[in-house]
Amino acid sequence: MTAKSTRAPNARARTTPLGTGELHQALEDARNQGELARFCSAHVCTPTDVSEDGVRLHLPRVLQLMRSRGYHVSNPIPPQHQPKKGFTAWLVHIRIPGAEFDIGFYTPNAS
Structure with a gap:
């Protein structure tokens, strides 16, 4: 005869989904502030230069900070193909001494 253990159901119902509570938001904000501080330290700028x-x-x-420092940065343009529903994709061409590259990013569409 084998013993079978079963897990008792959680008596407490979760009030908020994981990753949406105040503690989660506080941890995310602390991580983002740390990234902002490291970026500003590395690029010798202030948080108001690169954060809203x-x-x-x-x-x-x-x-804009890159432009102000002499880098050639194009205005963001939306490509013809928009792969992510509910968002707008943007492409930016950047030219710095010795290199050229494109970056892409998404912004949420207005409801």
């Missing part, structure tokens, strides 16, 4: 909320990097401001 003082918590996370804001790509349009980062691109």
Whole structure:
């Protein structure tokens, strides 16, 4: 005869889905502020130069910082193919001494 163990159901119902509570948000904000501080330290700038909320990097401001430092940064343009429903894809061409590259990013569509 084999013993079979069963797990008792969780008596407490979860009030918020995982990853949406206040603690999760506080941890995410702390991580984002750390990334912002490291970026500013490495690029000798202030959080107001590259962030809208003082918590996370804001790509349009980062691109503007690059322009102000003499890099050739195109204005973002939407490509013909938009692969992610509910978002707009953007492409930016960047030319720095010795290299040229494109970066892409998404912004949520307005509801």
